[in-house]
Amino acid sequence: MVTTVAIAGSTGSIGVQTLEVVADTPEDYRVVALAAGSRLDDLIDQAERVRPEVVALADESRRNELSERLPAGIEILSGPSALADLATVADVTVNGVVGFAGLPVTLACLHAGKRLALANKESLIAAGPVVQRARRTPGAELVPVDSEHAALHQCLRANTNPARVARLQLTASGGPFRGRSSQELAKVTIEEALAHPTWSMGPKITVDSSTLMNKGLEVIEANELFGAPAGEAGAHIGFDQIDVVVHPQSIIHSMVTYADGSTIAQLSNPTMKLPIGYALAYPDRFPISYGGIDWSQAGRLDFEAPDRSAFPCLDLAYEAGRVGGTAPAWLSAANEVAVEGFLQGHVRWADIPIVIEETMAKYDGQDAENLDAVLTADLSARKYAEMVLSQR
Ligand SMILES: NC(=O)c1ccc[n+]([C@@H]2O[C@H](COP(=O)([O-])OP(=O)(O)OC[C@H]3O[C@@H](n4cnc5c(N)ncnc54)[C@H](OP(=O)(O)O)[C@@H]3O)[C@@H](O)[C@H]2O)c1
Missing domain, CATH: 3.40.50.720 (NAD(P)-binding Rossmann-like Domain)
Structure with a gap:
């Protein structure tokens, strides 16, 4: 059929x-x-x-x-x-x-x-x-379809008892600015931010990857998809059990660690066609191989901790996720405004977390109980973010 x-x-x-x-x-x-x-x-x-x-x-x-x-x-x-x-x-x-x-x-x-x-x-x-x-x-x-969450979705299929999921590890390529200091980051250009080392994507997510906001958004996404109590894959986890690890080769797309110490990972060469095919075919497997690894040619897999001070967007996202309510809506809207402002040349790359932080300072603590509340939150956050942006 x-x-x-x-x-x-x-x-x-x-x-x-x-x-x-x-x-x-x-x-x-x-x-x-x-x-x-x-x-x-x-x-x-x-x-x-x-x-x-x-x-x-x-x-x-x-x-x-x-x-x-x-x-x-x-x-x-x-x-x-x-x-x-x-x-x-x-x-x-x-x-x-x-x-x-x-x-x-x-x-x-x-x-x-x-x-x-x-x-x-x-x-x-x-x-x-x-x-x-x-x-x-x-x-x-x-x-x-997000490759990290498609990976977690696959890794969680190795398990039948939600209580045995200990941690989720989201991998991050680190983006084009991995290893740069805050001083070096003060001067980066739009062209540099759009030059992602391992993925070819639309401009907004590419800039998000350069600030690590993409990974921060993915932490919230992982909590929504797999965290307690709603997670359909059944992990009894929350923000304290979701880690980010920088893995520059983008071969491991994310991992789940279980109570017995086992870590299950999903690996492929970087391509979005694999997670797209996975989401179409699930629970079957897509019949065509995308990104399959030639193990005779496989090189090394490196890991390092993210630089949270040079890339403050990651912790801004954790913070909004932990606050809950409409805070993630505020964060995401402020980020959209800040990234668009950067792409239009109105603010510097280094201003993106500042616009978000100053917008979040105005967060009104509303619940996300219905669609109207979310739409209102989105509008309010955009208004504040645009104001902050215009003052920079
Ligand atoms: N690209 C990736 O590899 C990747 C990986 C993981 C997750 N994602 C996520 O997937 C989503 C799409 O990313 P992308 O990289 O594919 O972005 P993109 O290349 O910029 O494409 C965005 C698409 O959204 C449409 N669009 C934009 N504004 C719209 C509006 N107001 N109403 C209706 N359609 C609108 C665009 O249409 P027009 O261009 O015709 O205006 C375009 O078709 C993002 O949420 C991103 O985070 C992407």
């Missing part, structure tokens, strides 16, 4: 790689829906190749142009709810939207009782309790 796939964020790095993965197994998977933010030419090119049933564009103003240029017979959705509507049409939705804009896709897919292949970590981080409730919808299933 063919599994149908919707791709939200099809024009981005995750979206394009998902299309390639599906194209490798046309007998098993078929893309029936594509959605993008604004890159119309790329979206139309994809639609001509894949011939989906539905195409969605967040940018409402270009709907007419889209309908004139799309091949006949494809349904068009546009505007603010378009991506959420698209997330209910397929067996699996891959959420490759970047940032808080991915939240409607996450919620719509889970509420529809479908499988969500989640790359968009920001939705889970900003709206953790709301997403946890949506995950309880009958039929709903969240399989992580």
Whole structure:
């Protein structure tokens, strides 16, 4: 039986790689829906190749142009709810939207009782309790695409007793600035921040990797996915049991240590196609090998502790995660504003943690009990972050 796939964020790095993965197994998977933010030419090119049933564009103003240029017979959705509507049409939705804009896709897919292949970590981080409730919808299933969480998901399958999970170790490449001092980091450029040593990704996550905020967001993501009490993989762990270890080769994608001292790791050469295929095929295995290691050529695996003083974003994320409520939503929104400000050339790279810290100082301690609370938190944090940004 063919599994149908919707791709939200099809024009981005995750979206394009998902299309390639599906194209490798046309007998098993078929893309029936594509959605993008604004890159119309790329979206139309994809639609001509894949011939989906539905195409969605967040940018409402270009709907007419889209309908004139799309091949006949494809349904068009546009505007603010378009991506959420698209997330209910397929067996699996891959959420490759970047940032808080991915939240409607996450919620719509889970509420529809479908499988969500989640790359968009920001939705889970900003709206953790709301997403946890949506995950309880009958039929709903969240399989992580983020490589570290896909690795943990696999390592946790080695276990049947949640009480025996002792620690989760998230690996981090360390990004392009590993080993640099705070003084050296004061002068880094946009081009340097975008030159990731092991992964080719969209600009926002690439900058997040350079500040270690990506790893901080992943710590919160791991707690949401696998921590007590909600974790479906059943680990009885919290922030105190989630570690970050720098591993520059990006071969080990994360590890789980059990009570008996065993550590189970997942290894491959760095490629997002493996976790994308894993999330499509789970609980089966994807039939094609991506990133398989040639052990006769394998080199060394190095590990070191992260430099928490040169990269303060990591601890800002731990702190927000431990506070809970809407603090992670504030953190993620402030980070989005700060990173965009850096990419636009308004602030320096070193200002990113300062904008976040000053925004978090205004955090109002609200709970994330429903979607309205999360939307309000996101707006408030953006407002403060933009104010801080404009003063720098
Ligand atoms: N790339 C990776 O290897 C990787 C690895 C792990 C996790 N992730 C996560 O996956 C997500 C996507 O990352 P990426 O690197 O693929 O980003 P990207 O290359 O920048 O692509 C982002 C996608 O989101 C769409 N988009 C942006 N704003 C939107 C909006 N307001 N409404 C609807 N769609 C919107 C973009 O559409 P347009 O370009 O057409 O505007 C594009 O298709 C992020 O959450 C990231 O943290 C990525």
